[in-house]
Each structure stands twice: as structure tokens, then as C-alpha cells.
Amino acid sequence: MRKLLVVFAVLLAFTVFAEEVIKIGAIFPLTGPAAATGVKIKYAVEVAQEIINGEHPEIELLLGKSAGLPNLNGAKIQFVFADHQANPELAMAEAERLIRNEGVVALIGCYHSSATKPASQVAEKYGIPFIAGSSSSAALTERGLQWFFRIAPHDGMETVFFFEYLKYLNQKYNANVKKVAVVYIDNEYGVHAAQMVKEKIKDYQADGFSIVADVKYPAGATNVDIEVQKIKGAKPDAIFHASYIGDMTMFVKKYKEFNVVPKVVLSYCGGYQDPQFVINLGKDADYFAGPNATTSALFKKMAILAKINEMYKAKSGVDIDGPTLEDFASAIVIAEAINLAGSTDPQKVLNVLKTGTFMAPYFVSGRIKFGPDGQNIYSASVMTQILDGIYEAVWPEQYQTKEPVPQFPDWNKR
Amino acid sequence: MNEIMKNRMLYLIFAIILILPFVLQDVNFQHITIMFLIFAGLGEGWNIITGFTGQTSFGHAAFFGIGAYTSTIMFYKFGISPWIGMILGALFAAGISAVVSYPCFRLKGHYFAIATLAVAEIIKQLFVSWDYVEGATGISIPVKPDSFWMMQFHKSKIPYFLIAYVLFIVATLVAVAVEKNKMGYYLKAIRESHEAAEALGINTTRYKLYAMMISSAVTAVFGTLYAQYILYIDPFMVFGLDISMKIVLLTVLGGLGSVYGPIIGAAILIPLSEYTRVFLGGTGKGIDLMIYGALIVIVACFEPRGVLGLFRRTKKRGAQYAKTTA
Numbered sequence: 080m081r082k083l084l085v086v087f088a089v090l091l092a093f094t095v096f097a098e099e100v101i102k103i104g105a106i107f108p109l110t111g112p113a114a115a116t117g118v119k120i121k122y123a124v125e126v127a128q129e130i131i132n133g134e135h136p137e138i139e140l141l142l143g144k145s146a147g148l149p150n151l152n153g154a155k156i157q158f159v160f161a162d163h164q165a166n167p168e169l170a171m172a173e174a175e176r177l178i179r180n181e182g183v184v185a186l187i188g189c190y191h192s193s194a195t196k197p198a199s200q201v202a203e204k205y206g207i208p209f210i211a212g213s214s215s216s217a218a219l220t221e222r223g224l225q226w227f228f229r230i231a232p233h234d235g236m237e238t239v240f241f242f243e244y245l246k247y248l249n250q251k252y253n254a255n256v257k258k259v260a261v262v263y264i265d266n267e268y269g270v271h272a273a274q275m276v277k278e279k280i281k282d283y284q285a286d287g288f289s290i291v292a293d294v295k296y297p298a299g300a301t302n303v304d305i306e307v308q309k310i311k312g313a314k315p316d317a318i319f320h321a322s323y324i325g326d327m328t329m330f331v332k333k334y335k336e337f338n339v340v341p342k343v344v345l346s347y348c349g350g351y352q353d354p355q356f357v358i359n360l361g362k363d364a365d366y367f368a369g370p371n372a373t374t375s376a377l378f379k380k381m382a383i384l385a386k387i388n389e390m391y392k393a394k395s396g397v398d399i400d401g402p403t404l405e406d407f408a409s410a411i412v413i414a415e416a417i418n419l420a421g422s423t424d425p426q427k428v429l430n431v432l433k434t435g436t437f438m439a440p441y442f443v444s445g446r447i448k449f450g451p452d453g454q455n456i457y458s459a460s461v462m463t464q465i466l467d468g469i470y471e472a473v474w475p476e477q478y479q480t481k482e483p484v485p486q487f488p489d490w491n492k493r
Numbered sequence: 494m495n496e497i498m499k500n501r502m503l504y505l506i507f508a509i510i511l512i513l514p515f516v517l518q519d520v521n522f523q524h525i526t527i528m529f530l531i532f533a534g535l536g537e538g539w540n541i542i543t544g545f546t547g548q549t550s551f552g553h554a555a556f557f558g559i560g561a562y563t564s565t566i567m568f569y570k571f572g573i574s575p576w577i578g579m580i581l582g583a584l585f586a587a588g589i590s591a592v593v594s595y596p597c598f599r600l601k602g603h604y605f606a607i608a609t610l611a612v613a614e615i616i617k618q619l620f621v622s623w624d625y626v627e628g629a630t631g632i633s634i635p636v637k638p639d640s641f642w643m644m645q646f647h648k649s650k651i652p653y654f655l656i657a658y659v660l661f662i663v664a665t666l667v668a669v670a671v672e673k674n675k676m677g678y679y680l681k682a683i684r685e686s687h688e689a690a691e692a693l694g695i696n697t698t699r700y701k702l703y704a705m706m707i708s709s710a711v712t713a714v715f716g717t718l719y720a721q722y723i724l725y726i727d728p729f730m731v732f733g734l735d736i737s738m739k740i741v742l743l744t745v746l747g748g749l750g751s752v753y754g755p756i757i758g759a760a761i762l763i764p765l766s767e768y769t770r771v772f773l774g775g776t777g778k779g780i781d782l783m784i785y786g787a788l789i790v791i792v793a794c795f796e797p798r799g800v801l802g803l804f805r806r807t808k809k810r811g812a813q814y815a816k817t818t819a
Contacts, residue, residue: 110779162774162781167631167730168723169770172524176771179520196633197725203636204647222633265622266629267727297618 099154101423103413104161104177106188106198107406111164113190120190120213120406122394124158126387127410131156138386141415141438148418156414159183163194170194174201184423185209187409190402192216192267199227206425208432210413212406215348216271220454226425228432228449230412231372231405232458234268234321234347238275240370241345242283244462244474245317248343249286254485256342260292260315262306262330264322269295272321272347291315300326307333317343320369324350328359335363335490342486345369345462352401357468362493365467366484370460372401372442374470376480377461384441404441405459412437412447443478503669506756507662514654521771523650527722529763530657531715534664536744536755538711541671543741544750546704547684548598549606552613553740555593556586556709558732559616560716562626565726568643569632575644579717586713587706594705598698601687610737617732631727634720644721653722660718664711668752671707680704684750712740746792748801757800762789 105124108117129135132155135143147153159181163170170189177183178201185208189195195214202209203224210228211219217233232240248254261276263269273293280288292313294306307330310318318341322330327350333339346369350356357364375398378385384399387407391399399407413428415437420427437447442459450456462474464483473483510530514523535557543549563585564578597608621629637643639652646652671677679700682690691697720726739762747758765788769781796803 109774109776110782114779160775162770164770166735167725167727168719171723171725172521172528172767173774175524176521193631193725193727193730196631197723200633200636200724216630218630218633266729267631268629270629298621 099151100157101148101151101154101417102157102159102181102183103410104174104181104183104186104188105158105410106161106163106170106173106177106186106194107190108165108194109160109162111166113165116402117162117190119395119397119400119403121160123391123399123403123407124160124187124410125394126390127407127414128156128158129390130387131411131414139383139440140411142411142418148414150418150421151423156417158187158410163189163191163198165191165194167191167193167197171197171201174198178202178205178207183207184417184425185413185428187212187406187413190214190406192219195219199224202226208413208416208425208428210409210432212409213348213402216267217275218271220452224453226429228412228453228455230408230447230455230459231348231402232370232460233454234272235275235279236454236458237347237370237460238272238279238319239282240458240460240462241319242279242286242288244345245288245343246283246286247474248483248485252483252485254316254342256316256485257287257289258291258313258315258317259288260294260310260313260318260341261290262292262294262296262310262318262320262322264326265295265297268347268349269321272319276319296326300329303329303333304337306330307337307339311337311339315341317341317345320344320346320349320351322346322350324353324355324359327351327356331360331363331367338490340487340489343368344487348401354397354400354470357465357470361468363490364465365493366464366487368462368464368473368483371463371470371472372459373399373404374401374461374463374472374480376463376469376471377443377478380472380478380480381441381443387441401460408439408442408447408459411439443472443475500669503665503752506753507665510661511658514651520650521767523654525764525767527650527654527657528767529759530654530661531719531722532739532743532763533756533759534657534661534715535712535740536747536759537661537664537668537752538708538715539740540708540744540750540752540755541668541680541711542701542704542708544744544754545672545677545684546680546701548701548705549602550609550705550708551606551737551741552609552611553709553712554732554734554736555609555613555616556590556712557716557719557736558620558728559586559589559709560713561720561726561731562620562716563713564717565632565634565720566626569634574642575717575721576642579714582713582717583710586716587710590705590709591702594702595698598701610734613732613734613737617728620728620732629728631725631730634724634726636724644718645724653718657718660714664714665752665756667707667711671704672752676700676703742789746789746799748799751801754799754801761800 131142134146147155161173187210192214195211199209203226213231217235245256261273263273296306344367351369388399416431419431439447443461444457444459461472463470464473471481472478560582563582564575567573567578637645639646679695743758743762744755748754773781
């Protein structure tokens with residue numbers, strides 16, 4: 080009996096002195112076809128949690144210095160992870176469970192745009208903020224949701240970024256890039272990206288840009304000979320690729336075989352951004368380019384990023400990559416918003432998210448601010464190009480780690 | 494007497510299911526009961542063509558997707574009530590299944606199974622590249638205020654549960670009706686021996702076709718409910734092999750060729766997959782899927798006739814024991 084009393088007293092003491100814990104739901108593909116990425120993102124969110132809850136004066140973020148949230152008496156943040164297995168149905172079910180059963184005050188996720196869609200609709204229904212880090216489908220912010228925010232640039236913004244980069248190459252290096260080919264996979268990601276090119280090019284026709292080839296290939300294609308011949312026939316100066324790692328690798332091998340030598344190849348966030356691209360192709364991966372939220376070449380220029388990467392690498396064994404950093408940002412931003420609101424009241428947090436500007440020194444853009452549609456208006460991307468097997472930042476100039484090379488050399492002269 | 498007893502058992506099951514979400518008012522539990530009803534209903538539909546008739550279909554996701562897309566497109570493009578979409582979806586699915594299955598019924602055994610698998614993949618690819626239905630991008634169903642006519646409920650899950658419940662009962666009673674009818678005996682005759690059935694004068698092609706059409710219409714109805722419940726569909730989600738396999742798995746696990754089979758199978762598989770994911774999914778180690786898989790392997794190894802087979806065997810043993818001790 081006495082033992083029981085002691086246990087009871089200890090438990091009581093714990094509940095009285097325990098600091099308040101604020102739960103935030105984090106729904107990612109922890110198993111299934113994108114499990115490798117999902118687990119990397121989980122590590123990054125755990126790093127964010129460590130930075131927020133621990134004392135990290137060396138990391139100059141709003142919540143780095145103090146332990147917990149200073150405006151809420153040092154309350155700790157706990158990210159509750161859930162797995163959606165790349166299945167929209169599970170994303171929806173998990174969102175509802177986290178809100179109703181776990182009592183989370185906000186949600187982040189879900190990497191796959193198709194999973195983010197139903198999950199954020201649940202958040203909207205319950206009036207809970209949802210921040211998507213890396214889901215890039217433009218459709219997400221076109222739904223008119225009140226409680227939805229997104230950090231990554233969507234494919235429409237990426238397309239504008241591509242044309243601006245080409246303009247820069249034309250002006251500075253006389254690259255004379257005019258003819259564009261669009262090569263894309265036959266799913267939401269690819270089809271939507273291609274639609275964006277067709278839409279945005281209207282604004283750049285005055286600069287002489289035109290589409291000379293529109294090449295769609297089926298998901299799971301095992302041979303792209305016909306597609307590559309079509310591209311070769313159109314003689315494009317630039318190729319815009321919306322491809323995953325497997326098909327991107329296949330295309331590059333065929334470009335070499337058929338001796339397709341464009342001036343520039345730019346890739347939407349996908350296969351090119353996966354470090355596996357360089358491992359798969361070695362020297363043949365050189366000169367390909369694409370936007371990236373970060374690259375290891377930037378660590379030298381950005382001290383905070385290097386420190387975050389150090390913590391991340393200790394967990395994951397690899398350097399932090401673009402999408403992972405964007406989901407890291409979503410975790411930091413939601414914690415900062417709760418802290419600034421001084422409360423977990425959803426309406427107050429929503430007001431902060433809608434009006435505030437968040438410092439994000441780990442991004443080249445340096446800050447995050449959400450527009451009326453919930454889209455981050457500061458695109459956190461640098462143009463990277465693989466030079467000697469390293470993703471170098473080549474544009475905008477102030478973040479340049481190396482100058483861009485606006486011409487592919489002949490394949491046999493690499 | 495036995496028949497009445499059997500049906501009594503069924504009514505008892507119906508009654509127990511009905512009180513579940515009211516007893517345990519946990520939102521996750523309610524979600525699980527809805528998914529249980531949807532998949533048990535899908536299993537009942539699939540049982541008609543595979544369990545009763547012996548024609549293994551690995552492509553029922555095709556009809557599930559047709560049901561989901563028909564109602565969604567009608568609602569999304571023209572604002573037509575999903576209830577009308579549900580009926581049209583069922584008719585479409587029955588029509589398409591007839592057109593597709595007719596040539597496939599010339600194939601037997603494994604070849605028919607392969608053909609259904611291929612047909613489902615073809616239909617999926619068609620939807621992926623069909624711009625009118627938004628292709629691979631999928632459709633987010635516009636959110637409307639709570640309404641029975643628009644089949645959308647945001648304040649509570651109970652209305653979804655009740656709709657799923659009624660559809661499940663209808664599907665089960667359809668299966669019972671088919672089984673107990675003259676048609677049920679024809680179908681079982683076809684399952685046992687195609688040639689013998691023909692020799693007895695059964696028009697095997699016609700009855701297989703009927704079975705397929707009923708089965709796919711039942712499947713399509715649940716597709717509509719699923720789309721309205723999740724409020725988002727894309728071809729990979731509703732036409733995916735995952736859906737086809739889940740239907741097969743839970744019916745086989747419960748017991749093929751009996752109306753109780755899909756109910757038992759879904760009652761085991763759906764909560765198992767949901768709860769293991771809820772408790773272990775967040776670890777990111779996939780432990781939930783390992784446990785899920787291991788249990789299926791255990792059942793398959795020790796009782797290939799499903800859990801129902803296990804019941805029957807235990808009952809038989811009990812009866813034998815009673816006889817010997819008497």
C-alpha cells in the first residue's frame with residue numbers, strides 16, 4: 080500500500096512540474112515507395128525539434144537560443160509522426176486521428192502532393208493550420224483554403240525561374256538559348272509542369288523563346304529511344320525535364336548514345352535533385368542543372384546551414400537536400416508562429432502565419448512570407464549545376480559557388 | 494431450420510456492427526468501422542464472381558475506380574448529386590464489365606485472372622492520360638456544406654457510417670440472394686466443373702456474365718462512397734493494384750465462397766492494418782507492415798480455407814468429441 084502511495088506521489092509530482100508539451104502532427108511517407116525520402120525528412124524534423132526544445136545559441140534562429148518556446152513559458156514542442164505510405168486515404172485518416180485523438184494544434188507534411196490534398200482538407204475542416212514543406216503541385220495553393228500554407232516554390236514559380244535563368248545566360252554569356260523542349264513523365268507532377276511551361280512561355284515570347292518539342296513518356300517506361308530521337312530532331316537549345324531519378328538516368332544514357340547535345344538541361348524538382356543522379360551517371364551527370372533549395376556547396380557560404388547540416392548528418396549519414404530542408408523549415412515556421420502568437424489558439428496562430436515574416440537564414444532567400452493564397456512568396460531556390468560531380472550554386476550571382484557553363488561539351492570529350 | 498439459424502447469425506452481426514460507433518465514439522475507431530464496412534461490402538461483391546462462380550478476378554479496382562470517377566466527374570463538372578452518380582456508376586461498371594469480360598470468359602483459371610489484372614491496368618492508364626477527368630492530377634472534390642443529397646458530412650462521421658452500413662447490408666443481401674437463388678446453384682456448378690455444368694444445360698457464359706455484372710455494380714457503389722468520404726481521387730489511388738489485392742486478401746483470409754468470409758476477413762484485416770499503423774507507423778521502421786504481413790502468412794499456412802475454415806474445423810472437432818464421449 081505504501082509503495083502504491085509513493086508511486087502515486089511521484090506521478091502527481093510529474094504531472095504538476097512537467098512542462099507543457101505542444102503537439103504538432105507530422106505526416107510523411109515513412110514506408111512505401113518513397114520511404115527513403117520520408118525517413119530523411121523525419122530526421123530533419125527531429126533536428127528542428129531538438130533546436131526548438133534544446134539550447135542551441137550557436138544556431139541563430141529565433142527559437143535556437145532558448146529551450147522551448149519563450150513566449151509560452153518554455154513549453155516544449157513535440158512532433159507526432161504518422162505514416163501515409165504514399166496513400167491519400169491514409170493521409171486523410173492520419174490527419175483526422177492526429178487532430179482528434181492526439182490533440183495536435185497544427186499539421187505539417189506530406190511530401191506527396193496527392194497526400195497533402197486530402198490531409199490539408201481535414202485541417203481546413205477542423206480549423207487547424209497546415210504547412211506543407213516540399214509538396215510542389217501548384218494546384219495545392221489554388222484551392223482557396225484558409226488554413227493551408229506552402230514553403231516550396233510550386234512548378235509555376237520554378238518555370239519562371241527557368242526562363243529568368245535562361246535570360247541571364249543569354250545576356251551574360253551570349254548563350255543564344257531560344258528553342259525549348261519539354262520532356263515530362265505522364266503523371267500529375269510531369270503533366271502539370273508541362274502545362275506551366277506552355278502557360279508561362281507566353282510572357283517570354285518577346286525574349287525569343289519558343290517550344291519546339293513536347294515529349295510525354297509513360298511512367299514506368301523501360302525504353303525512351305523514340306522520345307530521344309524526337310528530341311534530337313527538334314534540335315532544342317534547352318530541355319526542361321520533369322522526371323524521376325530512374326527515368327532521368329535512362330534519358331541521360333540515351334542522350335549520350337544518340338549524341339544529343341543541347342546547351343542547357345533544366346530539371347524540375349525530382350530526379351536531378353537526388354544525389355543518386357551523380358552516383359548513377361558519374362561524369363555523364365555533369366552540366367545538368369536545376370533549382371535546389373540547398374546544395375552542399377552552399378554550406379561554406381552559409382554558416383547556419385552548415386550547423387543544421389552537421390546535426391542532420393549525425394542522424395542520417397548524408398548531407399541535407401532541398402526537399403528535406405523545406406520540410407525542416409515547415410517545422411521551424413510553425414513553432415515560431417505558435418511562439419509569436421503566444422498561444423496555441425488556432426485563430427491567433429493563423430493570424431501570425433498570414434501576416435508575419437519568418438527569418439529563414441538557412442535558405443538563400445533568407446526569409447519566408449506567405450501570400451494571400453498561402454504560398455511562400457520568397458522562392459527559396461538557387462540554380463545549381465553539376466560541375467565535376469558537385470552540385471554548384473550558379474545563379475543568382477550572390478550565391479554563386481561557381482560560374483555556370485552554358486554549353487554541353489561533346490559527349491566523347493568529357 | 495439451419496437456414497433460419499444461419500440468417501439469424503447474419504442479423505446478429507448486422508446489429509452488433511450498428512451499435513459499434515455509438516458505443517465507442519472515437520473518431521479513429523469510427524473511421525475504421527467505415528473502412529471495414531466498405532471493404533467487407535467490396536469483398537461481398539467480389540465473392541459473387543470469384544467465391545461462388547470460381548472466376549478469379551484480380552482487377553476489381555477497375556470497377557471501384559469507375560464508380561468513384563463517374564460520381565465524382567458528375568459532381569465536379571455538373572454539380573449532380575453523387576447518389577445519381579452512384580447509380581450511373583454501378584450501371585457503367587456493369588456495362589463495362591460485360592464488354593470486357595465476355596471475351597475474357599473464354600479464358601480459364603489463371604489466364605482469366607491475368608486478363609482481369611491487365612484490364613484494370615489498361616483502364617488505369619486510360620484515366621492517367623485522359624485530360625477531361627484531370628488525368629494524373631486527380632480531382633479534389635469541392636467541399637460543400639453538410640448535406641445528405643450531396644453526400645458530404647463534415648461535422649460527424651456517423652452519416653458516412655450509416656450510408657456505408659446500408660450499402661454493406663445491401664451488398665451482403667445481394668450476395669445471399671444470389672447464393673440462395675437458382676442462379677447461385679448454377680454458379681456453384683460452374684465453379685465445380687465448367688464442362689459438367691454445360692452438360693447439364695447451363696448457359697455458362699450467360700451466368701458468368703450475370704455474376705460479373707452484379708459483382709462489378711456492387712463494387713462501383715462502394716467506389717462512389719469512398720470518393721465522397723476521402724474527397725480526393727486520382728487514378729493511382731482508386732484503380733491501383735492495392736485496392737484489388739486488399740479485396741482478394743480479406744475475402745480469402747475470411748473464407749472464400751461464403752457471405753461470412755468477407756465480413757470476418759475485413760473485421761480482422763482492416764483494424765489490424767489501421768491499428769498497427771497508428772501505434773507503430775510513426776517509427777518509420779515499417780514494423781506495422783511486417784506484423785500485418787506475418788499474420789496473413791500464418792493464416793495462409795495453417796488454414797488456407799480462411800478463418801471460417803478454422804471455425805468449421807473446430808466445430809467439427811467439438812462435435813466429434815461430443816460423439817465419442819457420449
